[in-house]
Every structure is written in structure tokens, then in C-alpha cells.
Amino acid sequence: MAADEISVRPAEDGDRSSLALLLAAVAEERVGIAAEPPIDVETLTTICRIDGTLVALAEGVIVGEVSVEPSWMGFGEIGMMVAADWRGRGIGTALVAAAVEWARARELHKLALSVFPHNDAAIALYRKFGFVAEGRLVQHVRRADGQLWDLIEMGLLL
Numbered sequence: 317m318a319a320d321e322i323s324v325r326p327a328e329d330g331d332r333s334s335l336a337l338l339l340a341a342v343a344e345e346r347v348g349i350a351a352e353p354p355i356d357v358e359t360l361t362t363i364c365r366i367d368g369t370l371v372a373l374a375e376g377v378i379v380g381e382v383s384v385e386p387s388w389m390g391f392g393e394i395g396m397m398v399a400a401d402w403r404g405r406g407i408g409t410a411l412v413a414a415a416v417e418w419a420r421a422r423e424l425h426k427l428a429l430s431v432f433p434h435n436d437a438a439i440a441l442y443r444k445f446g447f448v449a450e451g452r453l454v455q456h457v458r459r460a461d462g463q464l465w466d467l468i469e470m471g472l473l474l
């Protein structure tokens with residue numbers, strides 16, 4: 317599927333269940349995001365953030381999402397994921413572009429995010445948009461199996 321057949325729109329209340337299931341599936345991979353199984357999909361469906369979340373649709377189905385959480389300090393914190401079967405087709409690119417546009421429209425001055433150092437695809441995606449590494453949090457995240465993973469902090473001035 318070409319990138320122009322992917323649409324991105326603000327999330328709606330009716331997307332909650334799809335968003336929770338997407339996060340649960342990506343968490344099962346135990347690679348890219350901090351969340352790990354078990355994910356309580358029912359609870360997540362009720363508490364997941366809709367405001368500031370943008371969803372990517374392909375063939376009418378949600379295949380990715382990015383959320384921007386604005387801080388009172390003027391920056392926005394990004395989190396994102398694309399369903400495994402849909403990666404490498406420009407959906408992440410479309411989502412980051414939409415997040416940048418969303419943030420600029422709200423006059424945020426910066427986007428910030430945290431990424432695991434082994435997450436080559438995510439780091440390449442963020443660099444493509446001009447994000448730069450600003451620091452490293454050493455052994456910051458304790459995984460379910462006890463491993464301690466570093467985090468790289470990246471930022472993009474808007």
C-alpha cells in the first residue's frame with residue numbers, strides 16, 4: 317500500500333478499543349515500547365488518551381498512532397507505534413509529520429521523546445525529521461525480566 321493510501325486523523329472516542337489492542341500487540345513484542353504484557357486491555361480502553369492522539373488508517377483499520385502530550389512548559393512528549401504488519405511503508409513517517417503539524421498549530425516550541433538505544437527503526441524515523449539525541453538515561457527502565465535498559469532522550473525544536 318502506498319503512503320498516499322494511508323490517512324491520518326485525530327483519534328475519536330470510538331477508537332479506544334482499537335488503540336488498546338494495538339498497544340497490547342506491540343507490548344507483546346517486548347522490544348520498542350516500555351509497556352510489557354500483561355496489558356489490561358479493558359482498563360486501557362477506558363483510560364487511554366484521545367486528546368492529542370492521531371491515528372493512521374489503512375483499509376479503514378487503525379494501523380498506527382502517535383500521541384502528543386503537551387506540557388505546561390511548552391514542549392510536547394511523543395509516543396507512537398505502528399502495527400507490526402504495517403511497518404516500513406511510511407506510516408510512521410505520516411504520523412510524525414502529523415504530530416509536528418499538530419504541535420505547531422498549538423504553538424508548542426519543541427517535541428521530545430524517549431527511545432531505547434536498540435530501536436534502530438524509531439531512531440532513523442526521528443532523525444529523518446531532525447530530532448537530535450540530547451542525552452542518555454543509564455539503566456533507566458527495569459524490564460519484567462529484570463534487565464535494565466538505557467533510554468535516549470531526543471528533541472526537535474519546532
Ligand SMILES: CC(C)(COP(=O)(O)OP(=O)(O)OC[C@H]1O[C@@H](n2cnc3c(N)ncnc32)[C@H](O)[C@@H]1OP(=O)(O)O)[C@@H](O)C(=O)NCCC(=O)NCCS
Nearest residue numbers: 348396397398403404405406407408409431437438440441
Ligand atoms: C518505529 C516505528 C513507529 C516506525 O514506523 P514505520 O511505519 O515502520 O516507519 P516508516 O515506514 O515511516 O519508516 C521511517 C524511517 O525509518 C527507517 N526505518 C524503517 N524501518 C527500519 C529498520 N527496520 N531499521 C532501520 N531503519 C528503519 C527508515 O529510515 C525510514 O525512512 P525512509 O523509508 O524514508 O528511509 C515502528 O517500527 C514501530 O511501531 N515500532 C514498534 C513501536 C516503537 O518502537 N515505537 C517507538 C517507540 S520510541
